[in-house]
Amino acid sequence: MAFTSEITRAFIEFCSSFQPKAKQIECLEHFLAGRDIIAHLHVGYGKSLVYQIIPKLLSIVKKDEPQATLLVISPIIQNEQIETLKKYDVKACRLSYHECDGEVELMEKDMIQNIAEGEFAIVFAHPEALLNTFSGKDLLSKRQFIDHVKGVVIDECHIVKEWGEEFRTAFQKLKTLPAVFNDVPFMALSGTLPTSLMKELPNILGLNNPVTVQESPDRTNIFLKKLHKSKFGDTNEIYESIFKTECDDLKKDPYNYPVTMLFMPLYYISQAAAYLKHLFGDGDITTSCYAVLFSRQDKVVLKTTVEELQMEYPQIRLILTSSVAGMGFDPPSVMRIIHARPPRNLSQYLQEIGRAGRRGQNSSAILHYNKRDIAKNIPGIQEDIVQYCNNEETCVRELLLKPFGFSKSQGIANENCCSFCLNEDISKLDEAGAFDNNV
Numbered sequence: 001m002a003f004t005s006e007i008t009r010a011f012i013e014f015c016s017s018f019q020p021k022a023k024q025i026e027c028l029e030h031f032l033a034g035r036d037i038i039a040h041l042h043v044g045y046g047k048s049l050v051y052q053i054i055p056k057l058l059s060i061v062k063k064d065e066p067q068a069t070l071l072v073i074s075p076i077i078q079n080e081q082i083e084t085l086k087k088y089d090v091k092a093c094r095l096s097y098h099e100c101d102g103e104v105e106l107m108e109k110d111m112i113q114n115i116a117e118g119e120f121a122i123v124f125a126h127p128e129a130l131l132n133t134f135s136g137k138d139l140l141s142k143r144q145f146i147d148h149v150k151g152v153v154i155d156e157c158h159i160v161k162e163w164g165e166e167f168r169t170a171f172q173k174l175k176t177l178p179a180v181f182n183d184v185p186f187m188a189l190s191g192t193l194p195t196s197l198m199k200e201l202p203n204i205l206g207l208n209n210p211v212t213v214q215e216s217p218d219r220t221n222i223f224l225k226k227l228h229k230s231k232f233g234d235t236n237e238i239y240e241s242i243f244k245t246e247c248d249d250l251k252k253d254p255y256n257y258p259v260t261m262l263f264m265p266l267y268y269i270s271q272a273a274a275y276l277k278h279l280f281g282d283g284d285i286t287t288s289c290y291a292v293l294f295s296r297q298d299k300v301v302l303k304t305t306v307e308e309l310q311m312e313y314p315q316i317r318l319i320l321t322s323s324v325a326g327m328g329f330d331p332p333s334v335m336r337i338i339h340a341r342p343p344r345n346l347s348q349y350l351q352e353i354g355r356a357g358r359r360g361q362n363s364s365a366i367l368h369y370n371k372r373d374i375a376k377n378i379p380g381i382q383e384d385i386v387q388y389c390n391n392e393e394t395c396v397r398e399l400l401l402k403p404f405g406f407s408k409s410q411g412i413a414n415e416n417c418c419s420f421c422l423n424e425d426i427s428k429l430d431e432a433g434a435f436d437n438n439v
């Protein structure tokens with residue numbers, strides 16, 4: 001295909017240690033050909049790199065357009081990402097917002113003119129900052145800015161529908177953007193995109209006959225396990241039995257405790273944190289073997305935890321978290337993900353278990369559930385996660401992948417697959433054993 005040598009060169013010039021992957025190259029080829037793209041690349045594939053490299057690529061392919069801007073719309077923008085890009089010589093900024101007296105206001109008003117003049121190669125924007133604030137709308141009306149924008153990326157696009165229908169209505173307005181930037185390619189990216197949503201996306205985002213680039217979301221180094229928890233009795237006791245078991249195991253042997261993220265509702269996180277304090281005493285995060293993460297967590301705790309989890313053998317072994325804090329958090333050392341209850345849908349589940357095994361290490365994902373967790377009256381609960389929990393006659397991996405249009409990868413042994421396949425294997429062995437005895 002065209003542009004292969006330019007793309008290879010862009011990767012080398014951006015960072016010579018990155019080896020471009022097939023689907024990253026495919027996305028970039030379509031982008032340069034001016035096509036709209038929907039890319040479904042699993043968590044850990046290197047989805048962000050696809051757009052981070054675009055300014056470098058454009059500077060190689062279109063030498064006459066030195067001030068090209070890539071607009072990246074994302075529900076979550078990490079300051080670290082902007083700092084990292086600086087290291088690769090990519091000038092980036094973010095547009096965020098705050099609410100004041102019922103009005104949504106742009107935080108970075110003083111940067112609008114510089115952005116319009118093409119000073120930044122990548123402009124990250126929250127949908128609200130761009131589409132709901134006066135200054136954001138002003139930027140979108142500037143001819144100068146429109147001329148500089150050579151591509152638009154909608155990151156985490158699986159959230160657009162869900163959030164647009166619920167509380168962040170600016171997501172619904174994203175479909176107006178192709179009319180503003182009418183001759184540049186749009187790229188919608190996600191790590192978890194069910195086939196049903198993929199079909200709806202062109203309409204939701206106003207994309208023009210997009211090509212689809214997909215990589216199977218199957219993470220073959222993650223063993224999948226479903227566990228019944230009691231449906232009777234006190235909810236408190238049920239959660240307690242889950243977090244206490246983990247905390248006690250951690251206390252027994254922190255060095256051999258697998259690095260684990262335990263997802264729980266916020267209320268029980270604080271209970272578990274109190275229990276950990278009781279076990280380990282007062283201490284600060286720099287000497288602790290556990291961390292508690294939630295959306296408004298202290299910045300020092302968050303930074304220390306993120307840094308520690310970059311290590312191959314981090315001191316922090318147990319991370320208590322709610323689902324919100326799990327997003328955009330990318331720790332390579334995690335070996336186990338435990339959910340004390342199912343998230344509201346399978347996309348979120350796939351996204352969250354994708355935090356394990358990022359270095360390719362053998363990992364596991366354990367889901368505790370009962371009938372109460374997946375009752376029809378749970379706000380926002382979706383059918384795919386209900387099916388995932390309820391179906392006990394199928395390989396768990398197949399159940400997880402089917403809504404995304406994939407089957408389990410070839411050659412995965414039963415003992416590495418899931419609790420269903422493993423148990424089936426054991427029962428077959430039992431049968432074989434019984435037969436032998438009879439002989």
Ligand SMILES: [Zn+2]
Pocket residue numbers: 395396397398417418419420421422
């Ligand atoms: Zn299986």
